[in-house]
Amino acid sequence: MASILPSHLLHHHHLRCSALAAIPNRFFYLTLSSSSRTKSAFSASQNEFASLGDLEFEAPLKIAKYPDPKLRKKNKRIGTFDDNLKKLVDEMFDVMYETDGIGLSAPQVGINVQLMVFNPVGERGEGEEIVLVNPRVGKRSLNRTIYNEGCLSFPGIRGDVKRPEYVKIDALDVKGKRFSVSLSGLPARIFQHEFDHLQGILFFERMADEVFDSIRGQLQVC
Numbered sequence: 103m104a105s106i107l108p109s110h111l112l113h114h115h116h117l118r119c120s121a122l123a124a125i126p127n128r129f130f131y132l133t134l135s136s137s138s139r140t141k142s143a144f145s146a147s148q149n150e151f152a153s154l155g156d157l158e159f160e161a162p163l164k165i166a167k168y169p170d171p172k173l174r175k176k177n178k179r180i181g182t183f184d185d186n187l188k189k190l191v192d193e194m195f196d197v198m199y200e201t202d203g204i205g206l207s208a209p210q211v212g213i214n215v216q217l218m219v220f221n222p223v224g225e226r227g228e229g230e231e232i233v234l235v236n237p238r239v240g241k242r243s244l245n246r247t248i249y250n251e252g253c254l255s256f257p258g259i260r261g262d263v264k265r266p267e268y269v270k271i272d273a274l275d276v277k278g279k280r281f282s283v284s285l286s287g288l289p290a291r292i293f294q295h296e297f298d299h300l301q302g303i304l305f306f307e308r309m310a311d312e313v314f315d316s317i318r319g320q321l322q323v324c
């Protein structure tokens with residue numbers, strides 16, 4: 103498979119309870135989440151750096167399932183590129199492969215920092231392991247494509263989501279080295295899904311009304 107990134111950037115290595123029916127529709131969530139994502143409040147915290155304590159974790163990592171509040175918390179930027187960060191990345195790949203994922207964001211394992219990992223092949227030892235720290239999105243294509251997405255924080259739920267086909271990204275690698283990359287196809291899709299997690303946005307908020315209506319019965323809150 104052709105490489106997406108230069109080799110130095112590759113990393114080697116239900117809910118029971120009450121139904122969401124009590125809540126009129128996802129715009130309730132959008133209203134709540136977008137109010138906490140107003141430009142001033144959210145960008146200020148995005149500029150805040152994580153402390154060593156913010157990056158502390160216990161292995162094995164566990165995936166936070168919706169509606170875990172960690173999925174909605176602000177995610178701080180990473181400024182320390184040490185062995186702890188490398189270990190966190192390794193553990194994120196471990197749990198991603200174990201749960202049949204192709205991408206994972208740090209808030210999904212309860213660590214509220216700007217970090218994501220992905221491998222479009224989803225198999226250890228195959229494809230590319232990509233690690234993005236403090237990513238920023240540059241250009242996106244006007245052309246958008248539909249893909250039937252699933253999210254590790256919503257086991258068993260899938261739905262069509264339309265997203266730009268192409269994105270240009272600036273980020274840091276696990277060693278803190280800055281780089282830019284242009285992605286299209288599945289890598290661009292995974293990146294955008296994970297980038298949304300870093301903004302506290304969940305995939306059902308990107309679904310068209312009729313798609314959301316088809317899955318809303320499965321979104322249950324404890």
Ligand SMILES: CSCC[C@H](NC=O)C(=O)N[C@@H](C)C(=O)N[C@@H](CO)C(=O)O
Pocket residue numbers: 202203204205206207224249250251252253254255291292295
């Ligand atoms: C298309 S972006 C999906 C990214 C997601 N990561 C975090 O939530 C993820 O890995 N979801 C899985 C359900 C997934 O897409 N798994 C693959 C391989 O099993 C699939 O095609 O279902």
Ligand SMILES: [Fe+2]
Pocket residue numbers: 252253254255295299305
């Ligand atoms: Fe997800």
